[in-house]
């Protein structure tokens with residue numbers, strides 16, 4: 001029997017939490033042979049609701065679930081955590097952009113960055129889901145100076161998966177045929193879903209589609225604005241698909257990406273593709289042995305460069321707006 005992995009989840013009684021916890025406990029994130037201990041954080045008023053979720057987890061009798069911690073203290077939730085999923089934050093409602101949440105949510109990530117810095121495993125893998133995800137991840141990273149910056153990541157996987165399905169549907173292929181998608185930049189309406197490296201059954205997606213108007217006026221805005229479209233349709237922000245993306249982000253980071261493909265993760269830039277070091281930016285990455293690596297050498301056209309620069313500019317503006325929250 002493997003040693004259990006400690007998985008901290010914040011906002012555990014929220015919508016995403018409700019889709020996420022059961023899948024982690026059943027082994028979908030770390031493997032069907034990997035026991036887990038869930039360390040769940042909520043704000044004090046939501047502890048009764050969290051108790052109900054924990055009762056349901058108990059009632060599943062998951063063989064891999066070896067313990068559950070329920071707390072409103074970040075230092076208890078993050079103690080020795082191997083993985084931390086920072087979900088707890090307010091979602092936007094109709095008419096808001098994700099960066100409108102900066103004021104409401106930014107401070108959460110100062111405190112949580114500090115708590116991770118103090119008590120988490122030195123190898124903790126952190127995924128920030130709460131919006132605006134990239135800048136919140138940046139805040140947490142900056143408040144955890146004793147942890148490697150590369151341990152902090154932001155979720156771009158939902159955008160990545162959304163883009164895969166758009167291409168599969170457009171070309172009439174199974175989603176499994178679509179490889180090498182990249183979402184550059186910010187998890188926001190400026191993100192750049194780049195299909196110029198995408199392959200469908202080994203052939204260039206751009207060549208197969210051969211329609212720049214569709215790319216610019218349909219594909220890119222559909223992916224950029226999908227979060228808002230879900231809020232419009234459902235009255236609530238995406239939850240099951242967000243939880244799925246979080247599971248896949250961590251699964252691939254820990255267990256590795258598929259041969260011949262890559263995924264998108266929001267990670268602190270190492271300076272690749274002209275993105276200044278430290279910016280929490282969506283990059284194409286491959287993962288192996290628990291480490292991610294940026295895919296190098298992709299051709300960036302003038303069209304792509306303009307889009308990448310626009311999303312970078314927005315991230316730099318967000319960073320400037322939260323200067324007071326950085327260490």
Ligand SMILES: NC(=O)c1ccc[n+]([C@@H]2O[C@H](COP(=O)([O-])OP(=O)(O)OC[C@H]3O[C@@H](n4cnc5c(N)ncnc54)[C@H](O)[C@@H]3O)[C@@H](O)[C@H]2O)c1
Nearest residue numbers: 011013014015016042088089090091129130131133155242
């Ligand atoms: N990055 C992405 O792709 C993506 C996708 C979907 C949603 N999101 C974001 O994820 C966040 C959560 O969404 P949701 O639908 O689950 O919201 P929700 O309101 O249903 O749940 C959020 C939970 O977080 C808790 N919480 C608030 N502050 C907290 C704190 N300081 N510590 C611990 N818990 C805290 C709340 O009590 C609540 O239970 C939102 O910010 C949303 O915008 C991101």
Ligand SMILES: O=C(O)C[C@H](O)C(=O)O
Nearest residue numbers: 092098131227228237238
């Ligand atoms: O769009 C939102 O506010 C929620 C989430 O980030 C999403 O992309 O669905």
